[in-house]
Amino acid sequence: MASKLKDVAEVVRTIPDGASIALGGFAIARNVIAVVHELIRQQKRDLTLSQCVMGMDTDLLVGAGLVRRLIVGGGSLDKFGLVQCVNRARENREVEALDMTSLAVCFAYLAGALGLSFLPIKSLLASEVLERLEAGPGAERVRRISCPFTGEQYVALKALNPDVALVHVQAADEQGNCHIHGPKWENEEQAKAAQRIIVIAEEIVPTDLFRQHPTRTVIPAHRVEAVIHQPFGAHPTAVYSCYDYDSEHLELYVRHARSRDGVRDYIEKYIRGSRNFAEYLEKCGGAARLNSLKADPVLGY
Amino acid sequence: MEPVRTTEIMAVAGARELRDGETVVVGLGLPQVASVLAKRTHAPNLTTLLEIGVVNSNPIDTPAGLADSRIFHGATCWSGFLDILGMNLHRGVVDVGFLGALELDRYGNINTTLLKEESGQVRYFNGSAGGNDVASLARRVMVIMRHEKRKLPLAVSHLTSPGFPGGKSRAENHLRGNGPHRVITDMAVLGFDPQTREAMVVSIHPGIRAQDVIDNTGFPLRLPAEIPETAPPSEEELRLLREEIDPRRVYLR
Numbered sequence: 423m424a425s426k427l428k429d430v431a432e433v434v435r436t437i438p439d440g441a442s443i444a445l446g447g448f449a450i451a452r453n454v455i456a457v458v459h460e461l462i463r464q465q466k467r468d469l470t471l472s473q474c475v476m477g478m479d480t481d482l483l484v485g486a487g488l489v490r491r492l493i494v495g496g497g498s499l500d501k502f503g504l505v506q507c508v509n510r511a512r513e514n515r516e517v518e519a520l521d522m523t524s525l526a527v528c529f530a531y532l533a534g535a536l537g538l539s540f541l542p543i544k545s546l547l548a549s550e551v552l553e554r555l556e557a558g559p560g561a562e563r564v565r566r567i568s569c570p571f572t573g574e575q576y577v578a579l580k581a582l583n584p585d586v587a588l589v590h591v592q593a594a595d596e597q598g599n600c601h602i603h604g605p606k607w608e609n610e611e612q613a614k615a616a617q618r619i620i621v622i623a624e625e626i627v628p629t630d631l632f633r634q635h636p637t638r639t640v641i642p643a644h645r646v647e648a649v650i651h652q653p654f655g656a657h658p659t660a661v662y663s664c665y666d667y668d669s670e671h672l673e674l675y676v677r678h679a680r681s682r683d684g685v686r687d688y689i690e691k692y693i694r695g696s697r698n699f700a701e702y703l704e705k706c707g708g709a710a711r712l713n714s715l716k717a718d719p720v721l722g723y
Numbered sequence: 724m725e726p727v728r729t730t731e732i733m734a735v736a737g738a739r740e741l742r743d744g745e746t747v748v749v750g751l752g753l754p755q756v757a758s759v760l761a762k763r764t765h766a767p768n769l770t771t772l773l774e775i776g777v778v779n780s781n782p783i784d785t786p787a788g789l790a791d792s793r794i795f796h797g798a799t800c801w802s803g804f805l806d807i808l809g810m811n812l813h814r815g816v817v818d819v820g821f822l823g824a825l826e827l828d829r830y831g832n833i834n835t836t837l838l839k840e841e842s843g844q845v846r847y848f849n850g851s852a853g854g855n856d857v858a859s860l861a862r863r864v865m866v867i868m869r870h871e872k873r874k875l876p877l878a879v880s881h882l883t884s885p886g887f888p889g890g891k892s893r894a895e896n897h898l899r900g901n902g903p904h905r906v907i908t909d910m911a912v913l914g915f916d917p918q919t920r921e922a923m924v925v926s927i928h929p930g931i932r933a934q935d936v937i938d939n940t941g942f943p944l945r946l947p948a949e950i951p952e953t954a955p956p957s958e959e960e961l962r963l964l965r966e967e968i969d970p971r972r973v974y975l976r
Contacts, residue, residue: 448775448789448790449788449789449790450787450788450790450791451790451791451792474804474852475775475790475852477790494850495850495851495852495853496835496849496850496851496852496853496854497849497850497852498788498789498790498849498852499788500751500787500788500789500790500791501787501788502787504847504848504849508847509846509847509848512847513844513845513846513847521836521850521851522851523851523852523853523854523855523856524774524804524808524851524852524853524856525804525808525809525812525813525853525856526856528803528804528805528808528809529809532805532809543813544813544859544860544898544899545813545855545856545859545860546855546859547859547885547896547897547898548859548882548885548888548896548897548898549855549859549882549883549884549885549888550836550881550882550883551836551851551855551882551883574897575897604792604795604801605773605775605776605777605795605801605802605803606776606801606802606803607775607776607803607804608803608804608805609803610803610805611803611804611805659790660790660791660792662792662795663792666792667787667791717792721784721792721796722792722795722796723784723791723792723793723796
């Protein structure tokens with residue numbers, strides 16, 4: 423089979439303005455930072471992002487002004503703080519935020535992945551989360567319904583079928599079979615709901631490794647369009663069993679993200695001012711810094 | 724021995740609300756500390772679930788958050804939201820949901836989304852994540868939070884996760900699960916009146932006066948005629964908290 427290995431810039435050129443993108447990161451873990459940087463360098467516009475829990479990935483894309491709409495459960499940078507660019511954009515009504523819950527976003531992906539037009543859920547009822555969705559552009563994604571068998575009230579969630587899913591994994595083969603070590607949050611449902619799956623892998627491994635442990639394959643090759651090989655591609659967020667989050671860089675980012683000027687400076691220096699991800703990693707301290715983040719093989723961090 | 728800290732009283736009060744053999748969905752911070760403490764004392768058969776897909780983890784280093792690899796350590800199962808929030812919580816097998824809150828009102832409704840400043844400016848926070856799912860679906864819900872008047876208002880500024888909205892029953896609100904059961908603060912343990920569904924005092928922590936609790940609560944709080952004192956931590960509980968569970972005092976500040 424032909425290799426699906428591609429360069430990140432080449433892949434991002436195929437993502438059009440206005441695309442809906444499912445992001446595979448969670449808070450400060452396995453964020454698709456290498457692709458986020460390239461989306462910013464290529465100045466994509468009017469993106470719709472969906473994710474159970476937003477992290478630095480979404481915060482950067484919103485901070486760079488690329489995003490029109492968010493469909494999310496929540497957001498956090500764990501102990502490093504809030505998603506400040508997202509919150510500022512919401513407070514100034516610069517982004518349309520459809521707030522749901524983690525499970526609601528996951529069920530909407532699951533519906534999409536199963537080819538269903540909706541799935542019912544027992545969350546959201548009797549909350550302002552639902553009332554706000556119903557009162558705004560989120561109204562197209564939720565309906566109060568009753569079970570045809572029992573009469574019980576549910577919220578019907580319209581299926582999410584993003585144009586593209588971007589998922590950062592520990593290992594893939596050149597055809598796109600993927601291993602994810604550690605918890606997978608909503609990665610399988612969002613990938614299988616998407617029209618196109620793009621995988622960013624820390625390591626490219628032989629297909630025989632998948633044949634030896636086939637139950638571990640989370641996303642199978644036949645659904646994957648492209649594989650990007652980018653070691654430390656989630657930096658400064660963590661990738662279990664590969665490297666820890668970079669506390670110093672996350673703190674630096676959070677300081678910048680406090681203001682519009684700050685985040686603009688960050689983007690100019692670290693993203694637009696770098697021709698590629700390798701140059702960015704050099705600016706963050708290069709091999710010496712990255713080696714210090716490498717995971718202990720037993721602990722995984 | 725060092726004097727007992729309020730956070731230690733809170734962690735211990737939280738742990739004692741968990742029963743051996745139960746299944747609990749745990750949020751980060753003091754809920755995590757309390758459930759580890761319960762497991763190492765009276766509830767060795769407690770099953771702890773993290774929403775991102777972690778079952779019965781046993782961290783040996785204190786994690787910075789739910790996304791920290793340190794909190795994945797020692798787990799017996801790694802899955803995802805669909806398994807934990809879907810096939811456990813939505814399925815109806817979760818006994819306890821253990822949450823934090825920006826605001827909580829007299830009917831146990833929780834806000835984790837936004838606060839409104841006096842100028843009218845809205846400030847956003849973390850949103851629901853799994854909080855609304857847990858509050859909607861767990862058999863009983865426990866909240867750990869600081870006891871301040873502005874954090875305990877008559878009505879939350881945004882109802883993210885339902886307790887007893889409108890003072891109505893869970894069934895009238897079309898919610899599964901029995902709703903809020905305990906609110907553990909740095910001053911008291913609160914419960915909910917089964918008839919009116921309003922928050923009431925269950926016990927007050929050692930050294931705190933009933934008037935302090937009333938003064939720091941933004942809604943009328945029912946007090947029993949005889950107010951029990953929250954049982955203080957035992958020496959063994961303090962040793963576990965200080966030496967094993969959070970020795971660097973990340974959460975037990």
